[in-house]
Amino acid sequence: MDDGAQHPTPDPVVEAVRQIRAHGERVTVARTAVLRVLADAEEHLSADAIFAAVSRAAPGVHRTTIYRALDALERLDLVAFTRLRHDAATYHLAGHLVGGTHVHVRCRGCGTVSHAPGDLLDGAAGRLAAEQGFTLEPTGVALTGWCADCRALTSRTTRTTRV
C-alpha cells in the first residue's frame, strides 16, 4: 500500500536471501525461486505445488531440489511447514519474514482451511511464555475443530461419512 521506504524489509525474499548469505550458505536459482513462489502465494503450498510454480518461473529445477531447498530454508528458519491431513506437507514463509501473520484453522468435517486473526493466540502465547518460556510461532500453528456447518451435521445425523 505504501512504498515501504522506511520499512525494515519491503520484500521478504530480499530479507531471506540476506539471511542465507549471513548464514554462509549459497544463494541459488532454486532457492530464490522457492522463496519467490512462497512470498507470492502467501499461502500454504505443497512441495508439488511449489515445484509446479517454480518450473514455470525457472524451468529445469528438479523436484528433488525443491525438497532440498525447502529443507535448507527450514533449517535456516526462513520457511516452516504444516501437516494438516494425511496428504503432503504444506510450506510457508516463516512468520518473521511476513508482516501480518494469520492463524490457520482446519475443519475436521469438510477439510476446509480458513484463516483467523493473527492475534487470536496472543493470550495463549503470553501464558506459554510466562509459564514455560516457550515462544509460540503463530504461523506454524494449525488449529483443528469443526466449522459451523459440519458441527451441525455431526451432532445430529449419523455422520454419512463426509470427506
Place this chain on the structure above:
Amino acid sequence: MDDGAQHPTPDPVVEAVRQIRAHGERVTVARTAVLRVLADAEEHLSADAIFAAVSRAAPGVHRTTIYRALDALERLDLVAFTRLRHDAATYHLAGHLVGGTHVHVRCRGCGTVSHAPGDLLDGAAGRLAAEQGFTLEPTGVALTGWCADCRALTSRTTRTTRV
C-alpha cells in the same frame, strides 16, 4: 484419583465401544485393542507403535487392520491424529472421551513435544466460536514454536544444525 462411580464414563474404551455400536458399526477385536492401547497410553502414538502394542495384547492383527481401524475410529470421531513432523502421524483418543485434555506444544529446535494446560486455548476457542462459529478441538491442536533453550541458541548462534 477417585473411584469415578458418579462419572458419566469411567472407561473411555467402554464409551467408545458404545458409540461404535450406536453408529451401527461393528465392534471387533482389532478396534477395541486399538482403543485400549490409546486409552492406556494417554499419549500420542504412531500407527506403528499402536501396531506393536496391539500385537502384544492381541497377536495376529495385521498392520493394515490398524490403519483401517484408526480410519474408522477417526470417522466416528473417537480418535484424532496429528502430524507434528515429517514422520508418521500420531493418534490419540478424541477429547470428549478423556476427561482432562491437554494441548501439545512442539519445539522446532529440538523437536521435543511438551504439554500445556487444557484451558490454554479457551480464550481462542471462545473467539473462534463467537466470530466464525468454529468449534475448536483442543486435543487436535499442536502448537509450534521454540522452547527456552532452543530460542536462546537460535537468536545468537549460527544454528549448528540441530534436530
Place this chain on the structure above:
DNA sequence: ATGAGTGCAAAGTGTTTGCAACTAT
C-alpha cells in the same frame, strides 16, 4: 578453485487398495 548445491535414478517410508476369507451382527 573448490565445495556447496544440483540433476538423475533409485530406494526409502508411511499409508492405502483389491480381493478372497472370515466374523460380528
Place this chain on the structure above:
DNA sequence: ATAGTTGCAAACACTTTGCACTCAT
C-alpha cells in the same frame, strides 16, 4: 445369513539418498 472387517500382497504417494557434475563464492 450376510454385509461389514480382516489378512495378505501389491500398489501407492510423498520424500529421501548416492553419486557424478555444475555453479556460486
